[in-house]
Amino acid sequence: xxxxxxxxxxxxxxxxxxxxxxxxxxxxxxxxxxxxxxxxxxxxxxxxxxxxxxxxxxxxxxxxxxxxxxxxxxxxxxxxxxxxxxxxxxxxxxxxxxxxxxxxxxxxxxxxxxxxxxxxxxxxxxxxxxxxxxxxxxxxxxxxxxxxxxxxxxxxxxxxxxxxxxxxxxxxxxxxxxxxxxxxxxxxxxxxxxxxxxxxxxxxxxxxxxxxxxxxxxxxxxxxxxxxxxxxxxxxxxxxxxxxxxxxxxxxxxxxxxxxxxxxxxxxxxxxxxxxxxxxxx
Amino acid sequence: xxxxxxxxxxxxxxxxxxxxxxxxxxxxxxxxxxxxxxxxxxxxxxxxxxxxxxxxxxxxxxxxxxxxxxxxxxxxxxxxxxxxxxxxxxxxxxxxxxxxxxxxxxxxxxxxxxxxxxxxxxxxxxxxxxxxxxxxxxxxxxxxxxxxxxxxxxxxxxxxxxxxxxxxxxxxxxxxxxxxxxxxxxxxxxxxxxxxxxxxxxxxxxxxxxxxxxxxxxxxxxxxxxxxxxxxxxxxxxxxxxxxxxxxxxxxxxxxxxxxxxxxxxxxx
Ligand SMILES: Nc1ncnc2c1ncn2[C@@H]1O[C@H](COP(=O)(O)OP(=O)(O)OP(=O)(O)O)[C@@H](O)[C@H]1O
Ligand SMILES: [Mg+2]
Numbered sequence: 001x002x003x004x005x006x007x008x009x010x011x012x013x014x015x016x017x018x019x020x021x022x023x024x025x026x027x028x029x030x031x032x033x034x035x036x037x038x039x040x041x042x043x044x045x046x047x048x049x050x051x052x053x054x055x056x057x058x059x060x061x062x063x064x065x066x067x068x069x070x071x072x073x074x075x076x077x078x079x080x081x082x083x084x085x086x087x088x089x090x091x092x093x094x095x096x097x098x099x100x101x102x103x104x105x106x107x108x109x110x111x112x113x114x115x116x117x118x119x120x121x122x123x124x125x126x127x128x129x130x131x132x133x134x135x136x137x138x139x140x141x142x143x144x145x146x147x148x149x150x151x152x153x154x155x156x157x158x159x160x161x162x163x164x165x166x167x168x169x170x171x172x173x174x175x176x177x178x179x180x181x182x183x184x185x186x187x188x189x190x191x192x193x194x195x196x197x198x199x200x201x202x203x204x205x206x207x208x209x210x211x212x213x214x215x216x217x218x219x220x221x222x223x224x225x226x227x228x229x230x231x232x233x234x235x236x237x238x239x240x241x242x243x244x245x246x247x248x249x250x251x252x253x254x255x256x257x258x259x260x261x262x263x264x265x266x267x268x269x270x271x272x273x274x275x276x277x278x279x280x281x282x
Numbered sequence: 283x284x285x286x287x288x289x290x291x292x293x294x295x296x297x298x299x300x301x302x303x304x305x306x307x308x309x310x311x312x313x314x315x316x317x318x319x320x321x322x323x324x325x326x327x328x329x330x331x332x333x334x335x336x337x338x339x340x341x342x343x344x345x346x347x348x349x350x351x352x353x354x355x356x357x358x359x360x361x362x363x364x365x366x367x368x369x370x371x372x373x374x375x376x377x378x379x380x381x382x383x384x385x386x387x388x389x390x391x392x393x394x395x396x397x398x399x400x401x402x403x404x405x406x407x408x409x410x411x412x413x414x415x416x417x418x419x420x421x422x423x424x425x426x427x428x429x430x431x432x433x434x435x436x437x438x439x440x441x442x443x444x445x446x447x448x449x450x451x452x453x454x455x456x457x458x459x460x461x462x463x464x465x466x467x468x469x470x471x472x473x474x475x476x477x478x479x480x481x482x483x484x485x486x487x488x489x490x491x492x493x494x495x496x497x498x499x500x501x502x503x504x505x506x507x508x509x510x511x512x513x514x515x516x517x518x519x520x521x522x523x524x525x526x527x528x529x530x531x532x533x534x535x536x537x538x539x540x541x542x543x544x545x546x547x548x549x550x551x
Contacts, residue, residue, distance in 0.1 A: 157384060161384060162384075162388075232374075232376070232379040233379055233382050235332065235337045235379075236374055236379050236380045236382065237382065237392075238337060238367075239335050239337060239367070239371070239372045239374075240367065240371075240392055240393035240396060240397075240440065240441070240444065241363075241364060241367040241368070241393055241396035241397040241444070242392075242396050243360060243363060243364070243396065
């Protein structure tokens with residue numbers, strides 16, 4: 001009985017602390033590295049340029065080169081490379097499952113057969129263009145995911161939201177994102193607190209069915225609570241003068257270093273495009 | 283002094299039409315007054331403050347603000363709405379509700395930014411408040427990660443920065459340590475001396491005398507049962523006891539323990 005209950009509690013707590021660590025940690029954003037020192041507006045623009053460059057690239061060498069740039073940036077920004085690789089490669093199986101693996105096979109990429117598999121009576125042939133295409137695809141995905149992850153790791157969450165607003169993303173979208181973020185945190189805390197409270201009242205060994213009820217009750221409670229909170233928060237916003245369009249304070253300042261960085265990335269982008277067009281990468 | 287800002291007459295309010303929260307309230311608030319609202323849990327103090335802040339509107343009875351009947355559609359006019367929000371500020375009872383921005387700094391400047399206060403002025407007010415409340419270290423942190431007392435200080439700052447003429451405070455000192463409580467009370471006294479109107483709801487009888495010249499006592503029936511000057515109200519033990527406002531403490535004297543109610547006012551300096 002108590003084992004199963006322990007399991008619920010442990011896995012729930014595990015999920016919660018994972019959520020907190022991965023979504024809410026901003027230890028890397030607080031470090032003093034290269035990317036952290038840039039004006040966030042310019043940083044975001046240059047990262048969009050990098051990702052565009054990857055999308056335009058048709059060659060393996062081009063994408064590998066951009067991926068290398070990303071890893072160097074991560075290193076310069078004091079992001080632990082081991083942690084960074086784990087963070088980014090975790091996305092690969094997801095993408096490959098849906099896109100890269102079907103592309104391996106002759107049905108989608110006809111060409112010289114490399115390997116044939118016989119699965120459940122269906123003949124599957126892996127082709128050379130298929131394999132090459134899949135490898136290229138994976139490289140491009142990993143490079144763009146890496147840039148996206150690097151950006152979010154080295155930029156504080158609220159700064160990112162603010163820049164989105166300043167760059168003209170509709171406020172309703174940004175505001176909702178910000179609020180979700182904030183209240184998810186509050187709810188994680190609330191679930192944790194409820195658990196501690198239940199534990200302190202009933203001892204460590206909660207009866208399993210009761211433990212289950214606590215979980216169910218929690219979810220119902222959170223739902224009601226979130227509706228109520230919304231209404232109250234709305235009142236609090238009204239009370240301080242909110243009238244449908246929140247103003248943001250644009251207090252970022254671009255330094256010469258930022259402009260230098262922007263020009264460097266623009267130059268790199270241009271060179272990359274030209275190399276691609278002239279076929280230097282082969 | 284007798285320039286009425288708020289006039290409530292026979293105001294009724296209930297949540298969702300089912301849960302009564304106020305049952306016939308009459309209050310007149312004049313410019314520069316200091317008012318305390320005391321009463322047990324659930325007697326309607328927060329509801330009253332929300333009405334005065336123009337967030338909810340009485341179902342029955344009348345509510346006049348600045349000499350005019352206040353109705354919900356008045357707030358559809360941008361100029362009226364902005365004017366009212368600049369003049370009246372509310373510190374919510376639950377700071378989690380009041381703090382909704384990603385960082386403490388953004389939360390504090392949310393009000394003046396919405397109300398179109400000029401940037402340099404916002405910065406000046408922010409620096410002054412941060413100094414007084416000693417919250418400089420918190421500015422870049424997300425509000426949800428603060429302690430309850432810190433949250434409350436930030437919530438108070440986020441209302442004070444609007445520099446409203448009328449300050450509504452819903453239990454502003456709950457959960458604060460003695461020194462911070464002192465600092466808040468001093469702020470309120472100072473604000474009142476400079477002509478601001480202050481309306482505070484509280485359970486803390488210690489602070490009532492300092493922050494008010496009129497006290498309204500709410501009964502569990504969600505009505506005002508008595509009003510008067512703080513001396514008079516605090517001396518009326520029967521009234522306080524009937525309305526759950528008296529501490530009942532158990533003391534041990536040598537080997538004998540006995541229980542007696544007291545108001546803590548004797549510790550008051
Ligand atoms: N959102 C709501 N929905 C339904 N009923 C509510 C709601 N908010 C308050 N009430 C009810 O309205 C009454 C008055 O509530 P109010 O919050 O004004 O009390 P209060 O005097 O501020 O209490 P406290 O000292 O606990 O803060 C209570 O009986 C409460 O149950
Ligand atoms: Mg209340």
